[in-house]
Amino acid sequence: MTSSILHRIEIADAHAHQFRVTLTVPQPAAQQRLSLPAWIPGSYLVREFARHLSQLQARQGSREIALQQLDKATWLAACDGRGALTVSYLVYAFDTSVRTAFLDARRGFFNGTSVFLRVAGREAEPQAVEMRGLPKGWRVGTALPALKTDARGQGLYRAADYDELVDHPVELGDFWRGEFKAAGVPHEFIVAGALPDFDGERLLADARRICEAEIAFWHGRKKPHFKRYVFMLNAVDDGYGGLEHRASTALIAARRDLPQRTPAPAKTEARAELSEGYVTLLGLISHEYFHTWNVKRLRPAEFARYDYTQENYTELLWFFEGFTSYYDDLLLLRAGLIDDARYLKLLAKTVTGVLAAPGRQVQSVAQSSFDAWVKYYRGDENTPNATISYYAKGSLVALALDLTLRTRGQGTLDDVMRGLWARSDGGPISQDDIAAVLHEVGGRSMAKELQAWVHGTGDLPLKELLQRAGVSWTQQAPTLVQRLGLRVSESALTGIKVSHVLRGGAAEAAGLAAGDELLGVDDWRLRRLDELLRLLPEDGSATLLVSRDQRLLHLPLVAAAAADSGAVALSPAPAPADNPAATAAQSLRQAWMRG
Known part of the structure; x- marks a missing residue:
């Protein structure tokens, strides 16, 4: 493949945390506009990445040309017909999050939205990335398709267009790497910053079980839509987070939460009891991998084409983030990585957190989704009183819909998710599509539930629904x-x-x-x-x-409080042999949890 647009990225000064990027544009327009995204898909806040750019220079051949800044993230190059446009600039990279870019003497990382300028009018053209001159011992880790690279991953990579270019983060450094296949598809796991006793084989085995469970969830025995997948985990002293991409994900976790190698006699016991931190990490892996389908392919109709210059509003994050949050722990259970008691404990924590937020009575999850750009990532002292998380309450909306379908014996939320995939061919959807498939699966309109649970601020009927599914609900004394x-x-x-x-x-x-x-x-x-x-x-x-x-x-x-202000505890309800209703509830619970 011969690319029309080339982005070369080099380490300018690791101690100063600076990348050097050189953009080459063949046959530029006479007044060629260039811009850098203001946000990154999956993280709904305008982050002004252009503030980290400096020393922009433009040339055509040996001639320097004028580069006029038009706004906070847009430049105009005054070109003529005499050859390719070359623009060089520095990018300051010292953000350890999964959203931007980082560089020091030990590690490098970047998302394309933080470093690669967008050539106006040429976004749909093929793009290439060149990475060379890495320090001794450093390698390249990315899901970006390689065009011509050496054993360390240095060389040329290709992308079909700008959207694909910036949807493949890149890890640089002397990292740990492991591989496995899930449903016949190659997967890589890259880990930077782990302690010497890190158990990579354990992480690979558990990640494989998650991937196989999720591929089976969406496709049965068929292969998924991607041909290769890469997990990139940065282990730090204290941190947590992830950001999804079309064939990879960037993760952050505390080093202490990674699995540790154990002496051979203790391995069986160690597998039986996972630490709370490791379960949290597995839930993060499950969440971001599920996004490969739910938000990267299935996505809000408003995201059919990203506008990188400004907010892209949607009321559907309760579905794309909330339903993903519902399935992340549930699929750990179905993959056999946690047991029923651990799953119900995780679910109870979410229920308690939502019920403890006064903002649930102020803001609906649809409004929370729309307001993500100004509220979710900008929490303050009033946040619990004025907002509700579309992640947490959205996951409980999913639970309520799932149990409602199951108690009626008219299908499951699993059927709804796969129905939406088939209906849209794994593409953009609207709330009307969600309502239509719920109707098809459930045998009746669920408009009333969607209006109340998604657009209303009342509490969900979770206690009743869970009890019908053979789960005991206990209100603990308030702390x-x-x-x-x-x-x-x-x-x-x-x-x-x-x-x-x-x-x-x-x-x-x-x-x-x-x-x-x-x-x-x-x-x-x-x-x-x-x-x-x-x-x-x-x-x-x-x-x-x-x-x-x-x-x-x-x-x-x-210091008084309502009797129901304490935490919620959930546990499997017993099913006496002489109680047909309890036995039926137990069967429903097993079908729900096992899938």
Whole structure:
């Protein structure tokens, strides 16, 4: 393949965290516009990547030409007919997240949206990337198709167009790499920054089980739409996150959460009990891999063609992120990586978190999706009171729809997902498509449920639905912070600092505000929040001593709470042999959990 547009990326100065990028455009327009995306698909916030570009220079042959900046991320090159346009620039790269770019003396990483200029009018043309001159021992890891590369991955890579070019992140460095096949498709797992006792073989085996379960979910025994897949995991001291791409994903996890090699006699026992951190990592892997179908192929109709210059609004993130969040842990269960009790514990955590957010009564998940650009990634002290997560509540909408279909015996949400794939040929969909397939699978319109659960702010009928599915719902006693309706941070340096005051709680009624430091209660000095529980009188009434902006305040507190404000616990309900209803519920639960 001969590409018309070439992007060459080199390490300019690792200690200064700078990449050098050179763009070559054959036969440019007389007034050629160039721009850098303002956001990256999958992370719905305008991030202004162009702020990291500097020293832009343009030439045609040996002649320097004018490069005029038109706005925050667009430039105009005054070209003529005398040869290819070459634009060179530096990119500052020191963001360890999965969204942008990073470079130091040990590791490099970039997303195309952070480094590759877009040539106006030429976005649909083939693009090529050249990577050479890597430090000794460094290799290239990416799902971008190789055109001509050496053993370390240096050389030329190709993309059919600009969208494909920027949908393949690149990992650079001396990383660990492992391979496996799932449903006959080659998969790679790249891990940077792991500790010496990292158990790569365990990670590969568990990732393979996830991939095979998800391929079977979507395609049965058929092969998926991609020919190769790459996981890129950056292990750090403390961090968590992921970003999906069409044939790869970039992940971040804490090193302590990766599996550790164990002595041979302990291996059987180690597999039986997974750490909480490792289960969280497996859930992240499951989530991002599921996105290969649900948001990268199935996607909102508004995302049929990305506009990289501004927000791309949709009300459907409750489906694309929320339903993916529903299936990430459920498919760990179906893959045999966790048991029923662990799955119900994870589900209960989500239920508790949603019910603890006053914002669920203020914002619908459809509105939460639309407002992602200004609210989800910009949390503040009022976020729990004004918003609801389209991830968390969206996953519970999926649960409610699934159990509703199953209790009626008219199909499952699994059937809905596969029906949407068939209906759109793995392409853009609208809410009308979702409603239509729910109707087809369920045998009746579910418009009433969609209106109430997606566009309304009432609580979902989860307790009743779960009990019908043979799951016991137990409301636990509220903790102190639940009784007070606040969230705090504690440290030896800053003391007990209030981070959030929840709407309608005792802390709000007392007049507490975010930023307050709790100093004492009645005549006692308060050093840790758990001391407050011991110091409160039986009726929960006391006077708090609070520091706010150098002033000392005495605030009256009544630490009461509703009986249902505690965490929710879920467990399999017993099914006595002489109780046909309980036996039927148990069968429904097994069918739901096993798929």
